[in-house]
Amino acid sequence: MPGLAPSEIRQQFPIFSHHPELAYLDNAATTQKPRAVIDGLAAFYEKQNANIHRGIYSLSAQATLQYEQVRRKVAALIGAPGPGSIVYTSGATAGINLVASSFLLPRLRPGDEVLISAMEHHANLIPWQMACRQAGARLGVIPMSPVGELDMAAFRQMLSGRVKMLAITHLSNTLGTINPVEEMTALAHRKGIPVLVDGAQSAAHLEIDVAGWGVDFFAFSGHKLFGPTGIGILYGRAEHLEAMQPVIFGGDMVRNVTFEETSFAAPPQRFEAGTTHIAGVIGLGCAVDFVSRLDRPAVRARVEALGQYARALLAEIPGLRFIGEARQAGAIVSFVLDRVHPHDLATFLSAEHIAVRAGHHCTQPIMQYYGIPGTTRASFTLYNTREEAERLAAQVREAQKFFT
Amino acid sequence: MPGLAPSEIRQQFPIFSHHPELAYLDNAATTQKPRAVIDGLAAFYEKQNANIHRGIYSLSAQATLQYEQVRRKVAALIGAPGPGSIVYTSGATAGINLVASSFLLPRLRPGDEVLISAMEHHANLIPWQMACRQAGARLGVIPMSPVGELDMAAFRQMLSGRVKMLAITHLSNTLGTINPVEEMTALAHRKGIPVLVDGAQSAAHLEIDVAGWGVDFFAFSGHKLFGPTGIGILYGRAEHLEAMQPVIFGGDMVRNVTFEETSFAAPPQRFEAGTTHIAGVIGLGCAVDFVSRLDRPAVRARVEALGQYARALLAEIPGLRFIGEARQAGAIVSFVLDRVHPHDLATFLSAEHIAVRAGHHCTQPIMQYYGIPGTTRASFTLYNTREEAERLAAQVREAQKFFT
Amino acid sequence: MNEKLKQLYQSVILQHNNHPVGYGKREGSAYTLDAYNPLCGDRFQLFFSLEDGRITGLGFHGYGCAISKAATSVLVKHLEGQPVQRALEMCRAFEAVVQPDAPAPSATEEDFEAFAAAREFPGRLKCATLSWEEISRFLEAQGVGG
Amino acid sequence: MNEKLKQLYQSVILQHNNHPVGYGKREGSAYTLDAYNPLCGDRFQLFFSLEDGRITGLGFHGYGCAISKAATSVLVKHLEGQPVQRALEMCRAFEAVVQPDAPAPSATEEDFEAFAAAREFPGRLKCATLSWEEISRFLEAQGVGG
Numbered sequence A, B: 001m002p003g004l005a006p007s008e009i010r011q012q013f014p015i016f017s018h019h020p021e022l023a024y025l026d027n028a029a030t031t032q033k034p035r036a037v038i039d040g041l042a043a044f045y046e047k048q049n050a051n052i053h054r055g056i057y058s059l060s061a062q063a064t065l066q067y068e069q070v071r072r073k074v075a076a077l078i079g080a081p082g083p084g085s086i087v088y089t090s091g092a093t094a095g096i097n098l099v100a101s102s103f104l105l106p107r108l109r110p111g112d113e114v115l116i117s118a119m120e121h122h123a124n125l126i127p128w129q130m131a132c133r134q135a136g137a138r139l140g141v142i143p144m145s146p147v148g149e150l151d152m153a154a155f156r157q158m159l160s161g162r163v164k165m166l167a168i169t170h171l172s173n174t175l176g177t178i179n180p181v182e183e184m185t186a187l188a189h190r191k192g193i194p195v196l197v198d199g200a201q202s203a204a205h206l207e208i209d210v211a212g213w214g215v216d217f218f219a220f221s222g223h224k225l226f227g228p229t230g231i232g233i234l235y236g237r238a239e240h241l242e243a244m245q246p247v248i249f250g251g252d253m254v255r256n257v258t259f260e261e262t263s264f265a266a267p268p269q270r271f272e273a274g275t276t277h278i279a280g281v282i283g284l285g286c287a288v289d290f291v292s293r294l295d296r297p298a299v300r301a302r303v304e305a306l307g308q309y310a311r312a313l314l315a316e317i318p319g320l321r322f323i324g325e326a327r328q329a330g331a332i333v334s335f336v337l338d339r340v341h342p343h344d345l346a347t348f349l350s351a352e353h354i355a356v357r358a359g360h361h362c363t364q365p366i367m368q369y370y371g372i373p374g375t376t377r378a379s380f381t382l383y384n385t386r387e388e389a390e391r392l393a394a395q396v397r398e399a400q401k402f403f404t
Numbered sequence C, D: 001m002n003e004k005l006k007q008l009y010q011s012v013i014l015q016h017n018n019h020p021v022g023y024g025k026r027e028g029s030a031y032t033l034d035a036y037n038p039l040c041g042d043r044f045q046l047f048f049s050l051e052d053g054r055i056t057g058l059g060f061h062g063y064g065c066a067i068s069k070a071a072t073s074v075l076v077k078h079l080e081g082q083p084v085q086r087a088l089e090m091c092r093a094f095e096a097v098v099q100p101d102a103p104a105p106s107a108t109e110e111d112f113e114a115f116a117a118a119r120e121f122p123g124r125l126k127c128a129t130l131s132w133e134e135i136s137r138f139l140e141a142q143g144v145g146g
């Protein structure tokens, strides 16, 4: 199995040579980049840089081929039927917004309903809220239990004929909860309800099978999958993409343009107006190659075990309370500590070269649910180690001593 | 004057070491990247990569500072009053679309008019066309003369009380025409008409002074200014940005979020939903540093002289006709050649390592105006040489012999 | 000019470009297909009828580069008079010649071979396949219908 | 824990955090300002009145980290009883201490100096300035109005 050992994997990430002391535990915010991605980007700019699609000279033709090739790689990674269903976006947020305004809004009527869950990231909440407001529809919220698991019985009951969309996170960036998206999709589809899965956190860590699950849309970001910033993917079922109108207009997404009217190109180009983030696509291709070469189930098992280990160590600290304790969970560990504010804790940990995030993690409703202003969150991925989990726990203890 | 000589400048662009024979004359599509930009990007990913704004640990705090610092650099480059009026976008196209849908559309009424010109890129045409269609407004087109100069008399006449927006390109990507945007802005403002200038082609080559001219909006892309792909800038006057609602929703652009409602952050963050293209911003900062260190008026003079030189050489070829011969013009040279299709010519030139673009250049209405399907376009910038212009002309002659 | 390019153009393409087969507008055809590449503005109309399951009266008119025009001329030359099924096979054979992903073509029409050089110029692929894709879409729909 | 951080917290901040000046809800204040940082959820209410151009009855209530709480406590300690103009000057003096771009502070209130350490933690700047910015905005508007 190539490169499964964390030490081997870690060597591929230059950030750790530059910061040998760094325990980077903010992977849910963004991941570090392997050498292959950084070099791939640089090589593109140094040797192949050109605009695509409309170019005849060799550089441009090569760039176009590579650019389109990445669609195939992404399709293979997430189990999509083919490159035509892979839309390049600027990130998960942009992808979800596109579905809300171009797919949902035109078919949303007063009195209709859109279902999300109680644990959604703002990116998978506000776009639907705004669409509902514009159409006079209602935003339904699938409730969750105090440990952060969705209430599936309530969910089943909420699946009425009025529901026009289900948008659900695969892996909660705050709670770590992994939701049963396959089952939820099947239930929603029985009522003819289209499903979007927010894969921002899961794409890097879980096996994705969009065609197998039958989801209608799946959105994620390159930068959380060891790839560059500014690039993301929206997978959409071909018949949906076919039916959707673009919302951003410009070059390369048209067929015919006159001052009187414009006809649009076929998907996915239809949704990719102007010069896209070509280098980002190439870099994302390198990132997909990187993760595809790993034994993904084995990596997942190891990373989730690491999350469990961190939980076990932290659980021994008096006054520490986990926010999110679902049975199915990724390696995202959120907690609050009596009498120590998350920001003070994060500053303390930063001084010890431990990078964690503190705050609401763009999930204010989760904070409202638990009645807290924020949490401290440690999120682990394939280059993290048990030693880092131990340092985290030890320094949380130190911080507790210092502040209280 | 540091690095004014083309050979010195050229050395800073790695692409030319990898392709020593390459005459890259497709700079209007995208520019090549100097070492400083490529290294700046790699250094960010290798040493500093972190998500911004919400991070307390050092990497994130540093990234945030750098990221915000680039707004100041950009503001200085284009003469904007301050960083608050600089919105990061994914490119010129995205910036123009944002103004069309968020600024214009809400104030556009049936019977109103939006003025563009006969030489607009699709990116500065279709968004306005769509806004007009949605509002029942009319798209007015400022006519141009056969040499590709705007008809200023007609323009003055078109400035009626019905006009709610003027959107005009600064430098035409197909014709090379430089439009008198300062004068046009003054005329429009006399009637209270807000003005957007499409600076996609001009930002790299002309002096920009958005506050001095008083334009309301100015949009451009990093990738045409020696910067990375996937990043662009929208300058907007503070009072406009303040009044505009966001169109993309997600993290980092909110103040308060509940399931019932959301309040938005102040500009520019309001328009920057989700994880933005952080590395792209850093890279753009390096690109702005690069151009700011040059003697811009001297570079402009040299590049425009180079364009004139190319025109003079090409003008001697029988059967060659220029498309666009404005008196005020940048170094963009479009032409058609009797009995040789632009694509065949571009393929021929590519085999000789000369990269030019062939087609409609995302300006189909210009093609319709001249009754041609496309042109061959050579566009020059600061690393191009007289020798390249000579090779171009010589090989156009060879192609003519070959095909006819 | 380099050898690859010479090869690409000279063997067949410039010939067909300068002396296209079946070029001209036709009235009274049962079908007119519009082969249009919005990215470059090239546009050909294909005229033909179907008689007893065969393509008849095939011709074309329009504007395009040497490659697209020659490819359309070759199309007319080879598909005229062919039964739908055979015509579809030829579409696939042509495609196999020009697609860089496809296995190297085994022996096919000599006219087709010339376009193999297009593999070296992926920017021009679409030019070679423009008319071929249009008619192959039509023929496939025929197959499904009948 | 490293020295910088110790310095940042221990000198003044933990003191004020644990024993804040003027902490508690107040009824009957003429003004209540809401100092809220949506990025982190920290939120303080500032209560006060203006009498003869002086800030009176200044107090605060709310939730925040040690830095934001201490900074607000220091604010209350130093602005209570001050005339608007003088209070504004103190706001600027405080800002000069914490802003990394600002010139190194010349002698100011000793309480302020503790926050100079925040310069080393730009991620925490906003915590230090949260309440100060809010009241300074209010005071500036007063200046304009009167």
Ligand SMILES: Cc1ncc(COP(=O)(O)O)c(C=O)c1O
Pocket (backbone or CB within 6 Å): A250, A251, A273, A274, A275, A276, B028, B029, B091, B092, B093, B094, B121, B123, B124, B169, B171, B172, B173, B198, B200, B201, B221, B362
């Ligand atoms: C004049 C003009 N406007 C707008 C654009 C759109 O720029 P981008 O594709 O980078 O969004 C371009 C570039 O193609 C252009 O030349």
Ligand SMILES: Cc1ncc(COP(=O)(O)O)c(C=O)c1O
Pocket (backbone or CB within 6 Å): A028, A029, A091, A092, A093, A094, A121, A123, A124, A169, A171, A172, A173, A198, A200, A201, A221, A362, B250, B251, B273, B274, B275, B276
């Ligand atoms: C669950 C979830 N959804 C959506 C997003 C938005 O992703 P991005 O900011 O990359 O657009 C994030 C990341 O912050 C996330 O964690």
